[in-house]
Amino acid sequence: MKIIISNILVLVLLAGCNSTQKETSDTDTTTTPHAHGGHEAHETGDPLVKEVMAIHDSIMPSMSVIMDLKQKLTLELKATDSLLAVKSNNELKKRKEKAFAAHIQLDKADKEMMNWMHQYKADTLDKLGEEQAKAYLADQKQKIEIVRGLMVKSINDARSLIEKK
Incomplete structure (x- = not known):
């Protein structure tokens, strides 16, 4: 039972990470190329x-x-x-x-x-x-x-x- 709950928790966390990345890339249209710190x-x-x-x-x-x-x-x-x-x-x-x-x-x-x-x-x-x-x-x-x-x-x-x- 603990394994099932752990797996569900991991899936929920991964889904949350993916949606955060998508939101960031969708809303971040003003970023300039060097805003990522490099050359x-x-x-x-x-x-x-x-x-x-x-x-x-x-x-x-x-x-x-x-x-x-x-x-x-x-x-x-x-x-x-x-x-x-x-x-x-x-x-x-x-x-x-x-x-x-x-x-x-x-x-x-x-x-x-x-x-x-x-x-x-x-x-x-x-x-x-x-x-x-x-x-x-x-x-x-x-x-x-x-x-x-x-x-x-x-x-x-x-x-x-x-x-x-």
């Missing part, structure tokens, strides 16, 4: 917006790679510290310095990506004239390309250091 406003029409967002979208998965490499380098630094506590030598010191530098480089790449995402404002384009919008997008493309280069370099450097164990 959708101009993405469909402007090739430069597509280019900027394609660069962003291509490097976004690298954020998890950066996090993984930072974690591995943190473990590497702890292990090296332990070895240095037992017996200090120049090779271990150099390895620690390189791991620390690689960790800082990854952290910088991560922060630069976050900074770019926070400062990029797609809705700004609606407020600008055509030439100003093109200049804004060209600037944003240059900035995200710099971020991409920083991410690629920091990932490659960290990987090569980790693989040299």
Whole structure:
């Protein structure tokens, strides 16, 4: 009996959710494309917006790679510290310095990506004239390309250091 009541309750809740979504979509006719918070406003029409967002979208998965490499380098630094506590030598010191530098480089790449995402404002384009919008997008493309280069370099450097164990 409890199972039947539970199933009925779930169906009623699901039906309520569906009607709420339908009401929202039926009554929300004034929503602009960028009211949903992103780069959708101009993405469909402007090739430069597509280019900027394609660069962003291509490097976004690298954020998890950066996090993984930072974690591995943190473990590497702890292990090296332990070895240095037992017996200090120049090779271990150099390895620690390189791991620390690689960790800082990854952290910088991560922060630069976050900074770019926070400062990029797609809705700004609606407020600008055509030439100003093109200049804004060209600037944003240059900035995200710099971020991409920083991410690629920091990932490659960290990987090569980790693989040299």
